[in-house]
Amino acid sequence: MTPFKLIHLLAVLIWVGGMFFAHLVLRPAAVEALELPQRLRLWDAVLRRFFNWVWAAICVILVTGLYLIYQYGGIAHVARHVHIMLASGLAMMAIFVYVFFACYVPLSLHVAKQRWKEAEERLGKIRILVTLNLALGLLTLFVATIGAALRVI
Numbered sequence: 001m002t003p004f005k006l007i008h009l010l011a012v013l014i015w016v017g018g019m020f021f022a023h024l025v026l027r028p029a030a031v032e033a034l035e036l037p038q039r040l041r042l043w044d045a046v047l048r049r050f051f052n053w054v055w056a057a058i059c060v061i062l063v064t065g066l067y068l069i070y071q072y073g074g075i076a077h078v079a080r081h082v083h084i085m086l087a088s089g090l091a092m093m094a095i096f097v098y099v100f101f102a103c104y105v106p107l108s109l110h111v112a113k114q115r116w117k118e119a120e121e122r123l124g125k126i127r128i129l130v131t132l133n134l135a136l137g138l139l140t141l142f143v144a145t146i147g148a149a150l151r152v153i
Contacts, residue, residue: 004071008064011057016137018050019130027127040119044111047104047126058093065089081147088140092133099129 026046030039065086072078075086103126110119 002068002071004064004068008061008068011060011064012137012141015054015057015061016134016141018053019134019137022046022050023127023130023134036116036120037114040107040111040116040123043123044108044119048108051100051104054096058096061089062093079147079151081143084143084147085140088136088143092136092140095129095133095136099126099133103129 030042034042069075069078069082069086072082075083103122107119107122107126110116110122
């Protein structure tokens with residue numbers, strides 16, 4: 001495995017693994033253990049830190065992914081599964097940008113002003129979109145793995 005593929009995969013795992021952990025482990029535990037104001041404060045702090053990692057991961061994924069495509073002779077010369085990975089990755093990035101600016105930034109402002117109802121609504125939207133992005137991320141990993149192994153996709 002080339003260093004670029006390894007770095008690319010590491011960035012993908014940070015992003016997708018972080019969504020998996022947040023959605024399937026942290027969220028249920030926070031609902032079980034914390035009252036709404038404390039839960040919203042926790043999510044504000046967690047998302048702020050996680051989203052810094054996601055911004056970095058997106059930059060790494062784009063740079064390494066486009067470089068790998070270049071190494072294989074350009075988009076016209078890569079296998080179909082690479083086209084699918086690129087399309088789904090770009091869709092995930094667009095969803096993330098929306099989550100960050102349209103959902104997280106307002107959530108953080110509502111938490112700072114202790115507007116719990118409004119913050120809870122934003123967190124609900126984030127949860128739905130993270131579920132979608134997690135599904136896309138897992139599908140992309142599946143396509144990458146199967147496509148690379150079989151070279152039929």
